[in-house]
Amino acid sequence: MSETTLTGNRGLQQEEPLLFEQGHPGHSGVDLPEPEPVAERLGGVKRQRDIGLPGLSEPQVVRHYTRLSHMNYAIDSGFYPLGSCTMKYNPRLNEKMARLPGFADIHPFQPESTVQGALELVDLTARWLKTLTGFDGVAMSPAAGAHGELCGLMCIRAALEARGDARKTVLVPESAHGTNPASAHFCGYKVRSIPANARGRVDLEALKGALDDSVAALMLTNPNTCGLFEDEILEIAQAAHDAGALFYCDGANFNAIMGRVRPADLGIDCMHLNLHKTFSTPHGGGGPGSGPVVMTQELANHAPLPWVTEGADGFRLLEHAGDTGSDGAPLGRIKGFHGQVGVFVRALAYMMSLGRDGLEQAAEDAVLNANYLLEGLKDDLSPSYEGPCMHEVLFDDRFLKDTGLTTLDIAKGLLDEGFHPMTMYFPLVVHGAMLTEPTETETRETLDQFMETVKGLADRARAGETAALSEAPRLTPRRRLDETSAARNPVLRWTPPEDQA
Amino acid sequence: MRYLPQTDADRSAMLAAIGVDSVDELYRDVPRAARLTRPLDLPGHAGEVKVERDLQALAARNVPAGSVPCFLGAGAYRHHLPAALDHLIQRGEFLTAYTPYQPEVSQGTLQTLFEFQTQVALLTGMEVANASLYDAASACAEAALMAARLTRRNRIVVSGALHPQYRSVTETHAHYVDLTVEAGKPNPWQAEDLTGEPDKDTACVIVQYPDFFGRLDDFTALAEACHAAGALLVVAVPEPVALGAVQSPGDMGADIVVGEGQPLGNPLAFGGPGLGLFATRKKFVRQMPGRVPGQTVDEDGRRGYVLTLSTREQHIRREKATSNICTNSGLCALGFSIHVSLLGEAGLQRLAAINHARAVRTADALDGLEDVNVLNESFFNEFAVSLPRPAAEVVETLAGMDVLGGVPVSRFIRGDPQLDHVMLVAATETTTDDDLTALTVALKEAV
Amino acid sequence: MSTTYFTKEHEWVRVEGDEGTVGITDYAQKALGDVVFVDLPDAGTEVETGGEIATIESVKAASEIYAPLGGSVSAVNDALNDAPEKVNEDPEGEGWILKMTLSDTAELDSLMDADAYRAYLDTLE
Structure with missing residues (x-):
């Protein structure tokens, strides 16, 4: 039990009630004038009762959110080695640029002549992404990685149908992100799993055995979710193409190879990029993201609307299938408006800042940092596969054998030490996974301190000092939460006391 | 390079610790044939001064909506954003946090999303809401898929007055999972009656409120017709500020309410990122897409x-998940929630009243012009007008006079000569009397 | 007179005449952890042997229940809607999941009896 105080606060850790438990009816944090008197034209559906919102002044609102912010871990405050998430530093220049009125305050349906700079921004971002990956086309509208997966698979299905060769199945490795099979399902495909080999890579022979004329696409992450580069990728691509299938790559891990390898040169047909991972746009506690999909020209002919093109009279925004030229056969629209333009501004500011040389250096430093962790922790934790790794390193829970502790306990112990844990229990191909991605924006000193901490926790576990871990975290704003009761009796919103049963 | 903390000395020492001579050795698993042997055709790194200059030059080639009289809507609305809002959004603890998978150190994000869900549920009159989807259009598609799962039916009926982009996104998603979408004809001159549509094959009827042409309608009878046929009623709300002035879709019997949250707390940003609102009945929650924080x-x-x-969700259920969504619009949801908190009950109702009053004033002014007719009997802050010339041409002429006068319907729906003459006009609390004068003067000339 | 049979998917079925009551075994509930929700089928649902008839969810996993035998669902345990924990507390009693009318009781021969199931569990150790 942690030490108690009269207020429930603990120094800078201050408790904060819900908005709905504060304020006074009638109060507001915004001063608005009296509405001018007009004859109301609400068509008989004028609101008859109050909404039920509280009324708070501006200082109350600012304090509410500031106190809540103190209960969050963030990349600004510490090391965030979440594998497969690329929690790198989010430059503030990106934010400043996205707030220029010429980007933040333009309406999506302004006439083309008044948004030439915005259309050029989309085109310029697209050009950077195509050059970095070696592809001819890119669909810019997907709002996130999973949205990009779905977009890419839809393009694949449209292209295969255009070839007169509609197929039914998508092959996905066991180690894939859960979004991969889910995206395949929502594209109307059956999902078949393919196994990994002992080296943590796709089993090429098993893959060849699974490739038949029902397979529309192979969906692979590379570097893969075990932190390894698929060293037989050229053979994998060849086998897929020989079988008439297309090759989708989940680009979540592009941070490891940007500037050094172009995915198009690996035989890949289509790949999404997570601008909120690789290109430093903030995660914002869960989004928004942006997931442009780079692709071959054959697929790009089917890319969803809208398209941005450059002509003699400047940039154009093509919003109708009929405008996309003789090869154009867009599959429709997958998002309102024109894509996550506000995120493009941030990603472009980042790419322009680092440039060709800086992006390559960033990839190399990310890989260097991960291998440094692998080397430093290999004797204390249990690495799942032999190195070198790419930008993330996978450990499993063999080092906890007979301690009675789990991966979760190590993660919670790290919270008390002021670190965010690595990604736990993913990928599913090893037991008790700890997928660790340091990114390039951490100092050697931070990595050293992290390793010392992890080693210390592992030593304690092996020495039988288990309580410190199994009861962790003790020092965080909340201790372990009861997820079982949350799921059994979901309380998903505040309810006024008078309405509670 | 300012974002990369390692020095060359660090790099050398770390390579030595790893036991390799160069970083190239760490890339040895990359097939030789696929390694880049020449630098990419991209510029080298640049300092803040140059990046700012280059991006400012691009931004300067756009006309910010706030720099001219702006009457654009059609699903994206320009409202005043309080100063405190952007300050709070930019706190690194919110801006640079990941998805709250470690709840002990993510209570800030989790509590704000719980509050957001409550606000969305209260505004829409529904029992529960999720922590957001990408935007209204994709939320609309997700609602159709959810209704199909719940009813085990595959016919989706779509109002002709649903935003054409919401309809288009719904059609795309429906196509790949073999659902049939039947859409009505867009008609700003005549009210639509869909009560005869729901049948035993219908999963849901999707309507919009206020509709694409700005009209308001009572869907109580339609909800009853849907329920009598075992179908669900989905209501899409493009402008949540309207809910401060009009009855909630939940009060009319809606089963799923989707919406665009951008107008509260978020800039236009050329249409993205948006904020997909999604609310439903508690009994349907296990078929709801998207993340959802709960209390414990x-x-x-x-x-x-x-x-x-x-x-x-997909990370557990994989191909059997309710959706493939992972990333949502968390920070946009925070912006929405802060704006609604600042407004409060009284502020939101007053903001809605001001928006309506400004729109009534605008409609009256336009109706007074020769050859310009307001088509709506009812509206909130946006309405349709018919013009003597094709609206697309009028809008260009107005832009030439530094007025963003409206959105031509032909931007979405082509090949209908009557609709070609229809323009959508929106007014908000940011619309001044001078703006209105500028619009009427320019429009007189343009038509 | 009833007899209880078991499957390799760790389900049990208690048979009286042509009616079978289906649940999961103690071994299965321990492997799943705290059950938070049981997605029950509608009464009248027809199912073939081995078909999915229900889903049991814990906090971090969802597992399908497969029909041990073909037939139609005649009743479901509605009490699990409010108290899914019964599956953990009393898996082979109050935590039953559904009852079905079996289409072919001859299929019972393909299932294990209690002794055979115990022996099967030993092979999993």
């Missing part, structure tokens, strides 16, 4: 929040 207690009995009902 920690080991010391203190109230706290966790992501819950995770078994619906």
Whole structure:
């Protein structure tokens, strides 16, 4: 039990009630004038009762959110080695640029002549992404990685149908992100799993055995979710193409190879990029993201609307299938408006800042940092596969054998030490996974301190000092939460006391 | 390079610790044939001065909506954003946090999302809401898919006055999972009656409120018709400020309410990122897409929040998940929630009243012009007008006079000569009397 | 007179005449952890042997229940809607999941009896 105080606060850790438990009816944090008197034209559906919102002044609102912010871990405050998430530093220049009125305050349906700079921004971002990956086309509208997966698979299905060769199945490795099979399902495909080999890579022979004329696409992450580069990728691509299938790559891990390898040169047909991972746009506690999909020209002919093109009279925004030229056969629209333009501004500011040389250096430093962790922790934790790794390193829970502790306990112990844990229990191909991605924006000193901490926790576990871990975290704003009761009796919103049963 | 902390000395020492001579050795698993042997055709790194200059030059080639009289809507609305809002959004603890998978150190994000869900549920009149989807259009598609799962039916009926982009996104998604979408004809001159549509094959009827042409309608009878046929009623709300002035879709019997949250707390940003609102009945929650925080207690009995009902989601259920969505619009949801908190009950109702009053004034002014006719009997802050010339041409002429006068319907729907003459006009609390004068003067000339 | 049979998927079925009551075994509930929700089928649902008839969810996993035998669902345990924990507390009693009318009781021969199931569990150790 942690030490108690009269207020429930603990120094800078201050408790904060819900908005709905504060304020006074009638109060507001915004001063608005009296509405001018007009004859109301609400068509008989004028609101008859109050909404039920509280009324708070501006200082109350600012304090509410500031106190809540103190209960969050963030990349600004510490090391965030979440594998497969690329929690790198989010430059503030990106934010400043996205707030220029010429980007933040333009309406999506302004006439083309008044948004030439915005259309050029989309085109310029697209050009950077195509050059970095070696592809001819890119669909810019997907709002996130999973949205990009779905977009890419839809393009694949449209292209295969255009070839007169509609197929039914998508092959996905066991180690894939859960979004991969889910995206395949929502594209109307059956999902078949393919196994990994002992080296943590796709089993090429098993893959060849699974490739038949029902397979529309192979969906692979590379570097893969075990932190390894698929060293037989050229053979994998060849086998897929020989079988008439297309090759989708989940680009979540592009941070490891940007500037050094172009995915198009690996035989890949289509790949999404997570601008909120690789290109430093903030995660914002869960989004928004942006997931442009780079692709071959054959697929790009089917890319969803809208398209941005450059002509003699400047940039154009093509919003109708009929405008996309003789090869154009867009599959429709997958998002309102024109894509996550506000995120493009941030990603472009980042790419322009680092440039060709800086992006390559960033990839190399990310890989260097991960291998440094692998080397430093290999004797204390249990690495799942032999190195070198790419930008993330996978450990499993063999080092906890007979301690009675789990991966979760190590993660919670790290919270008390002021670190965010690595990604736990993913990928599913090893037991008790700890997928660790340091990114390039951490100092050697931070990595050293992290390793010392992890080693210390592992030593304690092996020495039988288990309580410190199994009861962790003790020092965080909340201790372990009861997820079982949350799921059994979901309380998903505040309810006024008078309405509670 | 300012974002990369390692020095060359660090790099050398780390390579030595790893036991390799160069970083190239760490890339040895990359097939030789696929390694880049020449630098990419891209510029080298640049300092803040140059990047700012280059991006400012691009931004300067756009006309910010706030720099001219602006009457654009059609699903994206320009409202005043309080100063405190952007300050709070930019706190690094919110801006640079990941998805709250470690609840002990993510209570800030989790509590704000729990509050957001409550606000969305209250505004829409529904029992529960999720922590957001990408935007209204994709939320609309997700609602159709959810209705199909719940009813085990595959016919989706879509109002002709649903935003054409919401309809288009719904059609795309429906196509790939073999659902049929039947859409009505867009008609700003005549009210639509869909009560005869729901039948035993219908999963849902999707309507919009206020509709694409700005009209308001009472869907109570339609909800009853849907329920009598075993179908669901989905209501899409493009402008949540309207809910401060009009009855909630929940009060009319809606089963799923989707919406665009951008107008509250978020800039236009050329249409993205948006904020997909999604609310439904509690009994349907296990078929709801997207993340959802719930309330619980920690080991010391203190109230706290966790992501819950995770078994619906792709990271556990894979191809059997309710959606493939992972990333949502968390920070945009925070912006929405802060704006609604600042407004409060009284502020939101007053903001809605001001928007309506400004729109009534605008409609009256335009109706007074020769050859310009307001088509709506009812509206909130946006309405349709018919013009003597094709609206697309009029809009260009107005832009030449530095007025963003409206959105031509032909931007979305082509090949209908009557609709070609229709323009959508929106007014908000940011619309001044001078703006209105500029519009009427320019429009007189343009038509 | 009833007899209880078991499957390799760790389900049990208690048979009286042509009616079978289906649940999961103690071994299965322990492996799943705290059950938070049981997605029950509608009464009248027809199912073939081995078909999915229900889903049991814990906090971090969802597991399908497969029909041990073909037939139609005649009743479901509605009490699990409010108290899914019964599956953990009393898996082979109050935590039953559904009842079905079996289409072919001859299929019972393909299932294990209690002794055979115990022996099967030993092979999993």
